[in-house]
Amino acid sequence: MSAAPDTHTAHTPIARIFAIAAGISVLVALIVMAFSWPAVTAEAKDIPVAVAGPEQAVTAIEEQFATGDSPFELTVVDDRDAAVTAIRTREAAGAIVLGDAPELLTASAAGTSAAVVKQLATPLQAALNAQAAAASAASGQQITAPTLVVTDVVPFAESDAAGLGMNAAFFPLLLGGMAGGIAIAFLVVGSLRRVLAVTVYAVFGGALLTGILQGWFGSIQGDYWANAAAFALSLAAIAAPIVGAVAVMGRAGIAVGPVVMMLFANPISGAALPSSYLPGAWGAVGHWFPPGASAVLVRNLSYFPDADSTFPWLVLAGWTGVGLLLALVGRFRTAGGSEPDAQAAHEDDPVAA
Structure with a gap:
C-alpha cells in the first residue's frame, strides 16, 4: 500500500513577509518623493x-x-x-x-x-x-x-487652446519607450535583431504618435515628418539604453528604465515645470536625459521653430547610439534575454547552407 502524498505546503516565513512589505513601502515612498519633490521645491525664478x-x-x-x-x-x-x-x-x-x-x-x-x-x-x-x-x-x-x-x-493651437494634449503626452511617451525597450530585450533573440526591432518600433511609434497628436487631436503643430522624427528618436533614446543594458547586464538592466528614466530623469525633465524652477542645476541636468530633451524638442518643433533645437537632437541621438552599441557589444558578453549565452553569441551568424 503506497503512502499518501504529502500535501503540506511550506508557508512564507513571517520575517520575510515583513521584509517584503517594508521593501515595497520604501519603493512606493521613493516613487512619491521623486514625483512630488520638483513640485514642492519649485520656485518661480530666472x-x-x-x-x-x-x-x-x-x-x-x-x-x-x-x-x-x-x-x-x-x-x-x-x-x-x-x-x-x-x-x-x-x-x-x-x-x-x-x-x-x-x-x-x-x-x-x-x-x-x-x-x-x-x-x-x-x-x-x-x-x-x-x-x-x-x-x-x-x-x-x-x-x-x-x-x-x-x-x-x-x-497654443485652437484645437488644444490650453496645451493639455501635448503636455499630457510626455509621460506616456516615457512609459512607451520603457515598455518597448523591455519587450524587445526579452522577446527578440539576437543582438542585430534587437537593433532592428528598436529601429522599426521607433519609426512606427513616432509616425503613429504624430498622427494622433497632430492629425487627430491637433495638439501639436509644425511639419509632420519633423515631429514624427522627434517622437521616433525620443522612443529610441529611451528603449535602446534599456535593450543595451539588458544585453550587457542581464535582467538587472531593466532598472535603467524605471530607475534612470522614470525616477531620476523624468522629475527633472522640465516637462511639467520650467527647468529654471528646479533648485540648483537640476533643471539643466534634466535636459541631458531623454525625457527632458524630448519635451524641449517637441515643444520647439511645434510652436518655436525659430529656436535652436540642436542640443536636444544630439542628446536623443547620443542615448540612442549608446544603447544600440551596448546591444551589439552585449552579443559577446551575455545573452541579455532569455536565450542561453552560447546561443546568443551565434544568433546573428549566417545560416550555413
Whole structure:
C-alpha cells in the first residue's frame, strides 16, 4: 500500500513577509518623493523677460524690478520686433514694450513661465495709472493713462487652446519607450535583431504618435515628418539604453528604465515645470536625459521653430547610439534575454547552407 502524498505546503516565513512589505513601502515612498519633490521645491525664478521702449521708461522698469524678490530677469532689446524674436527663439518667456502704446507680449505655448509673465499685466497697468495721475497733478490737467495691451505671440493651437494634449503626452511617451525597450530585450533573440526591432518600433511609434497628436487631436503643430522624427528618436533614446543594458547586464538592466528614466530623469525633465524652477542645476541636468530633451524638442518643433533645437537632437541621438552599441557589444558578453549565452553569441551568424 503506497503512502499518501504529502500535501503540506511550506508557508512564507513571517520575517520575510515583513521584509517584503517594508521593501515595497520604501519603493512606493521613493516613487512619491521623486514625483512630488520638483513640485514642492519649485520656485518661480530666472524667468527671462525682454524690455523695449524709451530709455527713461526702461530704466524705471529696471529699477522697479530690482527692488524686492522678483522672479524675472530683464533683458533690454531694441524694439518690439526684437522682443518678438526673443520670444520666438525662446530666449525670453515674454516681453514688455513701453512707450505711447504699451504692450505686454506673452507666449502661452511656452508653458508655466508664460503664465507668470501674463500676471504682470495688473501691476504694469497700475504703474501706468499712477504715472498718469502724477502727471495730471503736476500739470493741472486730466491725463488719461494708456491701456496696456496683452498680446499672445505664440498661442497654443485652437484645437488644444490650453496645451493639455501635448503636455499630457510626455509621460506616456516615457512609459512607451520603457515598455518597448523591455519587450524587445526579452522577446527578440539576437543582438542585430534587437537593433532592428528598436529601429522599426521607433519609426512606427513616432509616425503613429504624430498622427494622433497632430492629425487627430491637433495638439501639436509644425511639419509632420519633423515631429514624427522627434517622437521616433525620443522612443529610441529611451528603449535602446534599456535593450543595451539588458544585453550587457542581464535582467538587472531593466532598472535603467524605471530607475534612470522614470525616477531620476523624468522629475527633472522640465516637462511639467520650467527647468529654471528646479533648485540648483537640476533643471539643466534634466535636459541631458531623454525625457527632458524630448519635451524641449517637441515643444520647439511645434510652436518655436525659430529656436535652436540642436542640443536636444544630439542628446536623443547620443542615448540612442549608446544603447544600440551596448546591444551589439552585449552579443559577446551575455545573452541579455532569455536565450542561453552560447546561443546568443551565434544568433546573428549566417545560416550555413
